[in-house]
Amino acid sequence: MEWWLLCWLALFTRANPNRKNDFSQTTKCMKEVNEILKNGNDNDAIEALKTLEKTLEETNVSMTTDMSQSRFVVLLHKPNGPSKSFDIHASGNKVKEGSAFTNSSVRVQVPRELVTNDTIVFSMITWPEARRGNLTTGGAGVLYESKLFGLSVQGKKVSSLQESVNITVTFPANETQNPICVFFNFSTKKYSSDGCKTKWEVGESSLTCCCHHLTYFSVLLVSPSSTVSAKDQEILSYITLIGCSLSLFALVITVLLFITNRKVREDVSMKVHINLAIALILLNLHFLPSQWVAAQSPTGLCLYLALSLHYSLLATFTWMALEGFHLYLLLVRVFNIYVRRYLLKLSVMGWGAPAVIVSLVAAIDRHSYGRVLLDSSVPNSTEVCYIVNPTVKMVTTVGVFGLVFVFNMIMLVVAVRRIVALSPSGEFGQSDRNRGKRGACTLLGVTTLLGLSWGLVFFSFGSLTTPGLYLFCILNPLQGFFIFLWFVMSWRKTGNSTTNKSSVTTSTNS
Numbered sequence: 098m099e100w101w102l103l104c105w106l107a108l109f110t111r112a113n114p115n116r117k118n119d120f121s122q123t124t125k126c127m128k129e130v131n132e133i134l135k136n137g138n139d140n141d142a143i144e145a146l147k148t149l150e151k152t153l154e155e156t157n158v159s160m161t162t163d164m165s166q167s168r169f170v171v172l173l174h175k176p177n178g179p180s181k182s183f184d185i186h187a188s189g190n191k192v193k194e195g196s197a198f199t200n201s202s203v204r205v206q207v208p209r210e211l212v213t214n215d216t217i218v219f220s221m222i223t224w225p226e227a228r229r230g231n232l233t234t235g236g237a238g239v240l241y242e243s244k245l246f247g248l249s250v251q252g253k254k255v256s257s258l259q260e261s262v263n264i265t266v267t268f269p270a271n272e273t274q275n276p277i278c279v280f281f282n283f284s285t286k287k288y289s290s291d292g293c294k295t296k297w298e299v300g301e302s303s304l305t306c307c308c309h310h311l312t313y314f315s316v317l318l319v320s321p322s323s324t325v326s327a328k329d330q331e332i333l334s335y336i337t338l339i340g341c342s343l344s345l346f347a348l349v350i351t352v353l354l355f356i357t358n359r360k361v362r363e364d365v366s367m368k369v370h371i372n373l374a375i376a377l378i379l380l381n382l383h384f385l386p387s388q389w390v391a392a393q394s395p396t397g398l399c400l401y402l403a404l405s406l407h408y409s410l411l412a413t414f415t416w417m418a419l420e421g422f423h424l425y426l427l428l429v430r431v432f433n434i435y436v437r438r439y440l441l442k443l444s445v446m447g448w449g450a451p452a453v454i455v456s457l458v459a460a461i462d463r464h465s466y467g468r469v470l471l472d473s474s475v476p477n478s479t480e481v482c483y484i485v486n487p488t489v490k491m492v493t494t495v496g497v498f499g500l501v502f503v504f505n506m507i508m509l510v511v512a513v514r515r516i517v518a519l520s521p522s523g524e525f526g527q528s529d530r531n532r533g534k535r536g537a538c539t540l541l542g543v544t545t546l547l548g549l550s551w552g553l554v555f556f557s558f559g560s561l562t563t564p565g566l567y568l569f570c571i572l573n574p575l576q577g578f579f580i581f582l583w584f585v586m587s588w589r590k591t592g593n594s595t596t597n598k599s600s601v602t603t604s605t606n607s
Contacts, residue, residue, distance in 0.1 A: 278306030340574025347581035411451035
């Protein structure tokens, strides 16, 4: 197609150092891209945007210059003094640096960090209205006013900015759909909200997109999908915070009791439990400050917290699975279960496997970690430092937990059958009620160690969303506190009986 020839010709002629002004070639390329936006298909339009961006970045300018076509406006900013932040204002047919003008609908705040000797390119493109709901959105939403906002720096790929680029767009106060700030990923040809935060409240006449990288941005309108009210979300946040804090305190006490008691330290089962407790301590230590860190500007600290949170979560899942395996040895194998360096092998698996997974993810794509909304369909929902890549999140957390949950459910069924089989009969003078209480306590303890309360998240969908989330946020954060209670009861029982170094004997007594 001839538009490719014109655009690449413009790039070629700019390689000639004797050519000082190539506006004619750039203008021809802009016209061809404008035609593609009007009449071409989606794939051609996407390729046209990529070439247009490259062409604009390499256009030689000696001062700040603006250009326009019917479907886009462009500003080429050439710094001419000390680096400082500046604003760009734009409307459908006009763009200007500095102060706002009448009918301007977009304001871009460019941070000082971006202002160097290189040309900064801003473009606002109007996508064909007939295709604005189909292009790469997969039916998930509609582009607000069919606008794309491109921002780039000549010859540089900019990401992980310390100070965000803020794009403020006028927005109707009576809009019924939720706006989400997104960017266009040229690799996947889809929109993503990774690295962008939406600042907007219902009834406000404008919204602001705060993004920490440069590309083409837009506002995607999506139908409200959250069935949990804002009030319930606030209550659930407080419940989770209180539960995690209580568990963290209880788990620290548990570890201290373990360290200071020689008899308890001799029990292999207790050593397995204490590793799970340490994993939960790490999980709570990194989860509790995650929201606060995500609200701060340093990206390095957020990256560390996201990596650590992912690792501690995987370690928790792994040790819950090892609890199930240990339970299987105690209740099913019973005899001939000696394993050489048993605890060392469990520790290598429990702490090493999560480290390998996190290292591989970070090595393949470091940008898989960062700031992310807990509910991407709700603007201003809680933002934390965690996995931003949905595929990585699905495989390494949901997938891993699904396998652990199924395995531990099987182990629970086995444990229940074994406990029932080993229950003392009434001939020893023990009432059915007492046996039932003891069996219920044992079952609750096993359920806590296996982490089956995490499975309540599977019931937080559809009509069960709100009740399911309340159950999950009440029981799951308290897992550490329940482990503390189990530890204390086991400790008292051990103190009242003859200590035996065999983990089988100790655990059976428990």
